[in-house]
Amino acid sequence: MAGLRQQIQGIIKTCETAIGAKNTPALDRNTIDVAAAILKQAKEDLPNDKILAAANLNGMLNWAQILSVMQTVLHSLPIESAGRQVGGSGGGGDAGWMR
Numbered sequence: 001m002a003g004l005r006q007q008i009q010g011i012i013k014t015c016e017t018a019i020g021a022k023n024t025p026a027l028d029r030n031t032i033d034v035a036a037a038i039l040k041q042a043k044e045d046l047p048n049d050k051i052l053a054a055a056n057l058n059g060m061l062n063w064a065q066i067l068s069v070m071q072t073v074l075h076s077l078p079i080e081s082a083g084r085q086v087g088g089s090g091g092g093g094d095a096g097w098m099r
Contacts, residue, residue: 004041008074011035015067027063035066042073052076 011034018025036057046052055069 002080004038004045005074005077005080007034007038008070008077011038011070012067012074015063015070018063019067024063027061027066031066032057032061035070039069039073042076046076049076 011031014031018027039055039057043049043052043055051072055072057066057069
């Protein structure tokens with residue numbers, strides 16, 4: 001799931017950049033398609049996750065909606081045991097010091 005996590009973080013970063021832009025660009029079809037594929041894969045990998053099951057990318061979408069769904073997917077993934085990142089798109093390194 002490390003690859004999926006990286007893909008999610010890429011979409012999150014794209015959304016954050018678009019939302020933070022002075023002139024917010026229109027949401028593009030590629031971002032929607034990639035986010036939908038990520039959501040589908042996560043649902044297949046975690047079929048018992050009820051929160052994830054409720055997430056969808058239907059209707060008229062905007063950057064904030066894509067961001068919200070990708071954050072939901074990211075937080076639904078199991079925690080990686082080694083070298084895991086803490087937080088959203090930026091990460092934060094190993095949290096082993098907190099143990």
